[in-house]
Amino acid sequence: MxxxxxxxxxxxxxxxxxxxxxxxxxxxxxEYIETHIGETPAFVSDPEVSFLYSGSMTExxxxxxxxxxxxxxxDLAARIEGGLHALFTGNxxxxxxxxxxxxxxxxxxLGIVDFRSRRDIAHRYNGFFLGNTxxxxxxxxxxxxxxxxxxxxxxxxxxxxxxxxxxxxxPFEGYRVGNFIGTYLLGPLLVLNPLLxxxxxxxxxxxxxxxxxxxxxxxxxxxxxxxxxxxxxxx
Amino acid sequence: xxxxxxxxxxxxxxxxxxALRIIRxxxxxxxxxxxxxxxxxxxxxxxRPETLIGVTGTNGKxxxxxxxxxxxxxxxxxxxxxxxxxxxDAGAATSLIAxxxxxxxxxxxxxxxxxxxxxxxRLFPVLKPDSLIVTNLFRDSMRRNAHPExxxxxxxxxxxxxxxxxxxxxxxxxxSLAPLNSRTLFSVxxxxxxxxxxxxxxxxxxxxxxxxxxxxxxxxxxxxIGRAHCDSCGWHSPDPxxxxxxxxxxxxxxxxxxxxxxxxYPMPSGEVYNLYNTLAAVTLLRSMGYAPEAIAAxxxxxxxxxxxxRSEEIGRWQLTESMAKxxxxxxxxxxxxxxxQTPGKKAVVLMLDDVFDEKSSSENIAWLYDADFExxxxxxxxxxxxxxxxxxxxxxxxxxxxxxxxxxxxxPKAADAAGQVKLEACEKVFVLFExxxxxxxxxxxxAIAERMRSA
Numbered sequence: 001m002x003x004x005x006x007x008x009x010x011x012x013x014x015x016x017x018x019x020x021x022x023x024x025x026x027x028x029x030x031e032y033i034e035t036h037i038g039e040t041p042a043f044v045s046d047p048e049v050s051f052l053y054s055g056s057m058t059e060x061x062x063x064x065x066x067x068x069x070x071x072x073x074x075d076l077a078a079r080i081e082g083g084l085h086a087l088f089t090g091n092x093x094x095x096x097x098x099x100x101x102x103x104x105x106x107x108x109x110l111g112i113v114d115f116r117s118r119r120d121i122a123h124r125y126n127g128f129f130l131g132n133t134x135x136x137x138x139x140x141x142x143x144x145x146x147x148x149x150x151x152x153x154x155x156x157x158x159x160x161x162x163x164x165x166x167x168x169x170x171p172f173e174g175y176r177v178g179n180f181i182g183t184y185l186l187g188p189l190l191v192l193n194p195l196l197x198x199x200x201x202x203x204x205x206x207x208x209x210x211x212x213x214x215x216x217x218x219x220x221x222x223x224x225x226x227x228x229x230x231x232x233x234x235x
Numbered sequence: 236x237x238x239x240x241x242x243x244x245x246x247x248x249x250x251x252x253x254a255l256r257i258i259r260x261x262x263x264x265x266x267x268x269x270x271x272x273x274x275x276x277x278x279x280x281x282x283r284p285e286t287l288i289g290v291t292g293t294n295g296k297x298x299x300x301x302x303x304x305x306x307x308x309x310x311x312x313x314x315x316x317x318x319x320x321x322x323x324d325a326g327a328a329t330s331l332i333a334x335x336x337x338x339x340x341x342x343x344x345x346x347x348x349x350x351x352x353x354x355x356x357r358l359f360p361v362l363k364p365d366s367l368i369v370t371n372l373f374r375d376s377m378r379r380n381a382h383p384e385x386x387x388x389x390x391x392x393x394x395x396x397x398x399x400x401x402x403x404x405x406x407x408x409x410x411s412l413a414p415l416n417s418r419t420l421f422s423v424x425x426x427x428x429x430x431x432x433x434x435x436x437x438x439x440x441x442x443x444x445x446x447x448x449x450x451x452x453x454x455x456x457x458x459x460i461g462r463a464h465c466d467s468c469g470w471h472s473p474d475p476x477x478x479x480x481x482x483x484x485x486x487x488x489x490x491x492x493x494x495x496x497x498x499x500y501p502m503p504s505g506e507v508y509n510l511y512n513t514l515a516a517v518t519l520l521r522s523m524g525y526a527p528e529a530i531a532a533x534x535x536x537x538x539x540x541x542x543x544x545r546s547e548e549i550g551r552w553q554l555t556e557s558m559a560k561x562x563x564x565x566x567x568x569x570x571x572x573x574x575x576q577t578p579g580k581k582a583v584v585l586m587l588d589d590v591f592d593e594k595s596s597s598e599n600i601a602w603l604y605d606a607d608f609e610x611x612x613x614x615x616x617x618x619x620x621x622x623x624x625x626x627x628x629x630x631x632x633x634x635x636x637x638x639x640x641x642x643x644x645x646x647p648k649a650a651d652a653a654g655q656v657k658l659e660a661c662e663k664v665f666v667l668f669e670x671x672x673x674x675x676x677x678x679x680x681x682a683i684a685e686r687m688r689s690a
Contacts, residue, residue, distance in 0.1 A: 009441035013374075014601045015601035017604070017605075018635075037442065037448070038448070064442070124381060126378045128596070128597050187601025212631060218627050223628075
């Protein structure tokens with residue numbers, strides 16, 4: 001099994017890099033690949049790449065990542081179609097969409113998934129998130145300049161219990177295309193949600209529990225109690 | 236009419252200031268808030284000192300501001316500053332109100348104002364500092380600051396064209412600010428006693444600020460601080476005007492090279508981040524024309540503010556408290572590095588939870604995974620107490636960093652922390668705390684000190 005981290009020099013804001021560090025601890029037998037700008041992503045030619053990760057970026061970094069990935073958009077679409085597991089967190093979830101309206105001009109997305117994003121650099125949304133996916137509760141955080149309008153038929157990643165989804169009125173957060181998950185939720189999402197990580201590991205065919213499962217579960221349950229408390233403000 | 240609202244704002248704020256002084260409530264921004272509420276463009280109308288120095292940046296701005304105030308006061312100068320107040324617009328207004336006559340003219344010739352970098356748009360264009368020190372730009376609270384490129388863009392748009400910049404040549408982000416402005420640059424050379432750089436999780440400049448290709452660090456001190464170049468387009472870190480070439484902790488001196496001449500200055504603190512702070516202050520003063528001898532003489536009794544870093548020998552222990560700044564991974568990492576590089580067996584008390592989120596929301600703990608908790612995972616650190624509401628998250632972070640489970644204790648209540656420190660196993664105890672936890676941290680610190688005294 002090979003795990004690929006796309007452009008870690010760009011996609012490492014807000015503690016997002018912890019997702020791959022955690023997976024390395026959870027899956028010590030897996031091979032870990034970092035693909036840097038200027039390099040051909042491993043998923044393009046190596047079928048053993050079974051998990052792809054991309055994290056939060058600066059706005060400039062997002063533009064660079066888009067141009068780096070553009071030549072491989074078709075390959076990525078084919079791998080997603082073929083069941084590649086992937087997690088794109090923070091604003092890197094916007095890369096596979098149709099466009100990103102940056103206010104002073106639109107960036108063309110990779111055009112793989114049916115949604116359009118819009119960025120408003122003058123307004124940042126912060127807040128915690130409580131939602132539900134595949135029967136497990138998700139606890140995470142948002143901190144973003146942009147929102148996304150899903151195209152018809154796009155499946156969400158998690159139903160919103162508290163917080164906001166892809167855009168303020170959207171009942172779901174993120175999107176799911178096969179085993180590809182894109183989500184605005186950022187930070188160490190897999191560490192914060194050991195049950196989600198457990199599901200991911202099982203889906204990848206890995207045995208065993210996530211690293212430090214007991215302690216991760218204790219922290220998760222404490223956070224869950226806090227997030228369910230209606231008196232606690234989202235931000 | 237607008238003039239009337241200004242005077243009404245000024246006099247109301249002065250009355251508020253007097254009332255607060257009578258009831259002994261200093262250090263508040265209430266007068267400034269009153270003035271800005273009555274007259275939103277108050278800061279453009281209030282008199283400013285003949286010479287105004289601004290100090291901003293992610294880390295070190297309070298230390299540098301305090302140093303400058305102490306140095307100017309040691310030189311016998313009377314100045315206006317916000318060292319007792321806040322570094323946002325209301326804080327600056329409060330300080331300028333206190334220094335203003337009833338007619339709104341500033342009664343001081345010199346001002347040193349610490350300025351919050353996130354508030355650049357509200358401070359820089361109206362106050363137009365003559366000189367602006369930018370200590371550095373690092374990743375900070377994601378809620379307020381998003382990321383350093385975002386803050387740099389805000390600052391770029393706000394810095395007045397006439398402001399002379401004092402910039403850190405070792406920081407590729409802040410040294411690129413406002414390229415058309417005049418500037419004086421400072422740098423700390425690789426020092427003889429300097430330990431090898433350690434890998435940091437946060438390194439915010441990995442691609443060229445000009446062409447976007449990957450850059451090469453010729454020397455990296457920590458995070459993105461160092462000297463770098465781009466093989467692709469030829470960009471490189473700017474050359475400094477003032478280069479700190481030596482720091483002699485025993486003699487308490489730093490040596491600074493300017494125009495190929497060496498000058499010695501006192502060294503108030505030996506930590507490398509404080510060398511940057513000291514050098515920033517020296518660079519500003521030299522750029523203003525003060526003679527090296529006069530600066531050195533005024534620096535003789537300089538100390539880093541006690542509430543930020545203080546050590547005391549108690550019995551056979553050393554007890555140190557240090558402000559680590561919660562939500563700020565870089566400031567915490569610097570502290571963790573300092574702890575790990577300190578010789579001896581150590582216990583560490585972490586009180587890093589955000590005070591405000593604890594009360595009403597839930598802290599976004601993503602920053603924990605940007606902070607180098609890995610530095611705390613070596614055999615010299617015999618115990619780590621994760622104290623506070625987020626203790627389970629902090630404990631998990633430490634375990635994933637590689638700390639042995641038996642060395643990490645989660646302590647939900649601060650009141651229980653002091654009693655759990657294993658004094659018998661360590662020679663040194665560190666209490667690292669978030670800014671707004673100072674009072675609570677001092678209670679824990681005092682309780683540990685009491686145990687040390689009675690042991």
